Amino acid sequence: MTRRVLIAGNWKMHKTTAEARAWCRAVLDGLPDPVACEVAVLPAYPLLPVVREALENSPVRWGAQDVSAHEEGAYTGEVAARQLADLGCAYVVVGHSERRAYWKESNALVAAKARKALEHGLVPIVCVGEPLEVREAGEAVAFTLAQLEGSLEGVEAPDPGRLVVAYEPVWAIGTGRTATPEDAQEMARAIRDWLARRYTPEFAAGVRVLYGGSIKPGNFAEILEGPDVDGGLVGGASLDATRFLALATAV
Numbered sequence: 001m002t003r004r005v006l007i008a009g010n011w012k013m014h015k016t017t018a019e020a021r022a023w024c025r026a027v028l029d030g031l032p033d034p035v036a037c038e039v040a041v042l043p044a045y046p047l048l049p050v051v052r053e054a055l056e057n058s059p060v061r062w063g064a065q066d067v068s069a070h071e072e073g074a075y076t077g078e079v080a081a082r083q084l085a086d087l088g089c090a091y092v093v094v095g096h097s098e099r100r101a102y103w104k105e106s107n108a109l110v111a112a113k114a115r116k117a118l119e120h121g122l123v124p125i126v127c128v129g130e131p132l133e134v135r136e137a138g139e140a141v142a143f144t145l146a147q148l149e150g151s152l153e154g155v156e157a158p159d160p161g162r163l164v165v166a167y168e169p170v171w172a173i174g175t176g177r178t179a180t181p182e183d184a185q186e187m188a189r190a191i192r193d194w195l196a197r198r199y200t201p202e203f204a205a206g207v208r209v210l211y212g213g214s215i216k217p218g219n220f221a222e223i224l225e226g227p228d229v230d231g232g233l234v235g236g237a238s239l240d241a242t243r244f245l246a247l248a249t250a251v
Ligand code: PEP
Pocket: 010, 168, 172, 173, 174, 175, 176, 212, 213, 214, 215, 233, 234, 235, 236, 237
């Protein structure tokens, strides 16, 4: 099964309305036609209407960085999957390591968010990855697969195109330290093998497995050479339109 490379830019808590508009304009101006890969941007919630206006009817899709596990109601500060769907989101990140670390999100909560996203037609990008001490202890694969198992509890995507897994080793996020292409491929392969056991081999063959962690134009092409690595979740290097374009055209 062919899997289209996905490059998703996670803006985290960056950019104003004007900065978001300028980024969208620059990316649309610079993207080749046709684009070889799928491109998406994941801004903070208040910027979603802005990027929708700028990117509608373009090849660039958009999504959110998190979603509530609840349907709707008295959950102050939360944002519902139906609200994201209403804003035209294609994707939503669940289980980013920053949310796991700072908001103590559990695997069970991440799975509930993924299920809620799917219910509303959003594609969850389920993030998993080990901290440094786990990698140094040689336990990275076992740790990450256990995290994946918990984060996909009860998650049934209607087809493999509706689920994305992002392997993001915690020690590589925002640190300038990147996994080697071999390590990224080893983990992506282990994730796909696990998905084949959890779902079916056919389903696993269609799920995109991304790498994330200090991707930049200078290291991305090499990481993408791994046959099981289907793209990147990009933080810092997505903020600047020129650097993001360099990634999108590295495919
Ligand atoms: C991320 O936050 O998902 C990420 C990969 O960040 P960075 O590219 O900055 O390491």
